Amino acid sequence: MNSICTLDIESILNEATALLEKYIQIDTVNPPGEVDEAISFFQTIFINENIEYKIYDCPSGKKAIAGILRGKSEKSLLLLNHMDVVPVEKDKWDFEAFSGKLRNGYIEGRGTLDMKGLGIAQLMALLFCKRQAIKPQKTIIFLAVPDEEIGGKEGTQYIVNNYWNDLKPEGVLDEGGFGTKDINKKFPVFFVACGQKKGIWLQIKAHGKAGHAAQPTDDNPNDILIKALHKIITHPECPTDDPILWNTICEVAKLKNRIYYLITKLYRVRVMRLAIGKFLHKIKFFNAIIRNTETISMIKAGEKVNVIPEEAEAFVDCRVLPQVDYFDVIKRLQKLVNDKRIVFNVVKEMRQSDISDSNTQLFRIIDKNIRKKYHNAKVLPFITPVGTDAKYFREKGICSYGIYPIIVSQDDLESFHGNNERVSINEYRKCCEILIHIVQEYCF
Ligand SMILES: [Zn+2]
The missing domain is CATH 3.40.630.10 (Zn peptidases)
Incomplete structure (x- = not known):
């Protein structure tokens, strides 16, 4: 310079x-x-x-x-x-x-x-x-x-x-990235977005038999849909084993205490990832960055209280980590639901985005200048769960950071x-x- x-x-x-x-x-x-x-x-x-x-x-x-x-x-x-x-x-x-x-x-x-x-x-x-x-x-x-x-x-x-x-x-x-003191008051953490999750919107449609609501049946599409959605809600996907992500999680855990750190270090073991995932499930930011997520955002069914409809549908916003094939996400949900009366349709598929390497001069300059203003700060790469326009540059191989x-x-x-x-x-x-x-x- x-x-x-x-x-x-x-x-x-x-x-x-x-x-x-x-x-x-x-x-x-x-x-x-x-x-x-x-x-x-x-x-x-x-x-x-x-x-x-x-x-x-x-x-x-x-x-x-x-x-x-x-x-x-x-x-x-x-x-x-x-x-x-x-x-x-x-x-x-x-x-x-x-x-x-x-x-x-x-x-x-x-x-x-x-x-x-x-x-x-x-x-x-x-x-x-x-x-x-x-x-x-x-x-x-x-x-x-x-x-x-x-x-x-x-x-x-x-x-x-x-x-x-x-x-x-x-x-x-x-x-795409920001700083927080919520992890450790003395050591603020700044998350720099190096990639982002990909969105897939799914329609989940249940087919049943229409009829009078005075006579309940097992073919009520509302019941079929609710049972399917219940399985989806109660079976979140196992957290990823991506080492770059876990490096960030381990650094964050280190700021909490040594026990957390030692536990997160065992992330390669699936049972440990499941246990950590269960623990992090309550913290919405971490839950969103460690795994593929499925959020039920819309449910539509029926016109009248005393009429069983023919169909019921729900829309699910899936956010998938980079490099995960969305077919695998749908396959997992289909297997989980395991009901032929349920059909999955892709309504919208957002673009796949690459990840920018954090081992670059630009990242080091970001790191250095944040730490100049916030002494003791940790600057860590992460994958943001939300979409930003940086994806259009990352897919051209351009190193793009969100902060x-x-x-x-x-x-x-x-x-x-x-x-x-x-x-x-x-x-x-x-x-x-x-x-x-x-x-x-x-x-x-
Ligand atoms: Zn924005």
């Missing part, structure tokens, strides 16, 4: 807070996910800062925008963020959902966590680097996209498929896509600083 002048970090952090407030106030709720105003917001900043930019027209009529700081080499780092946010149930919020105001130590509003907050932190990293007197070694590209919340097909995927030559990143920074370097509480986690979304100002300022330093160290 070349020596660079240090700009006034304090004024940069104040600027970040002011920009985030304005950005939260722009309505980009998806659906419909209109982003024209957000595009103008970034465009104005790029013009004022004399930053090269390009606007992409997506097939949906929506736009994406890239701000580019050319480096001495063709190699580039991509800062990927989405402009759209999920809807809010305004009456369930304790504060105005689109104010972006700072109150009681928090910046409040939809997008502060997912992911306008991180988007502005990425923007600040770009501005910080642009304001340096010297040119970076690597090119820095800030890319704000629409429609991530509906899968990214007409956003990131379209840009990757049609404008690859504009991007060709060596590395990507995106959302919003802030410490979140259990309440914060609930507010992702939920109510009362907000970010602590202290955490947010640290996040901006960490991100600036990561980009600076990697690109200069």
Whole structure:
């Protein structure tokens, strides 16, 4: 890294807070996910800062925008963020959902966590680097996209498929990981997403015999379906034996106590994995990252209280670890249910995503800069249970990491896509600083 002048970090952090407030106030709720105003917001900043930019027209009529700081080499780092946010149930919020105001130590509003907050932190990293007197070694590209919340097909995927030559990143920074103090108060853990689970939506249909509800029969499709679903709920899959995942779990266990650590070290033994899985079942985050999961999200059957319907159906959201064939997941469920009157149909299959190696220079720079701000912190790779647009880069073999370097509480986690979304100002300022330093160290 070349020596660079240090700009006034304090004024940069104040600027970040002011920009985030304005950005939260722009309505980009998806659906419909209109982003024209957000595009103008970034465009104005790029013009004022004399930053090269390009606007992409997506097939949906929506736009994406890239701000580019050319480096001495063709190699580039991509800062990927989405402009759209999920809807809010305004009456369930304790504060105005689109104010972006700072109150009681928090910046409040939809997008502060997912992911306008991180988007502005990425923007600040770009501005910080642009304001340096010297040119970076690597090119820095800030890319704000629409429609991530509906899968990214007409956003990131379209840009990757049609404008690859504009991007060709060596590395990507995106959302998906965060820090927590819930494991050990003294040693915060930051999980960096190196991969993500794949989603499969299944319809499970029970066929029976229609009739009058006054005469119960064994062919009632509701009963058949309930029995099948009960088997699925009560027989979660055995946790994976993937060594990379278990390395992370062992490191986390070490922060708890030595006994937990020694037990998790025995993960290669299936009985131990089952026992640990049973224990972790109650902690929703760990339960979701150690195994394939099946969540019954919709059940539909019957029209009238006194009528047995002909059919009953349930929809199940399966989240499968990378490299697991979804046929194996369906086969397991079919075997478990073991009833010919039940049919499994795949409603939607999301894309398979690769895993980025954590043994890279970029990961080490992330690790180092997080630990500079949070002494004693552990920075660990993990597979995120949720989908992000990083998958479109990972499947092209590009090393992509998801990290919003802030410490979140259990309440914060609930507010992702939920109510009362907000970010602590202290955490947010640290996040901006960490991100600036990561980009600076990697690109200069
Ligand atoms: Zn997001």
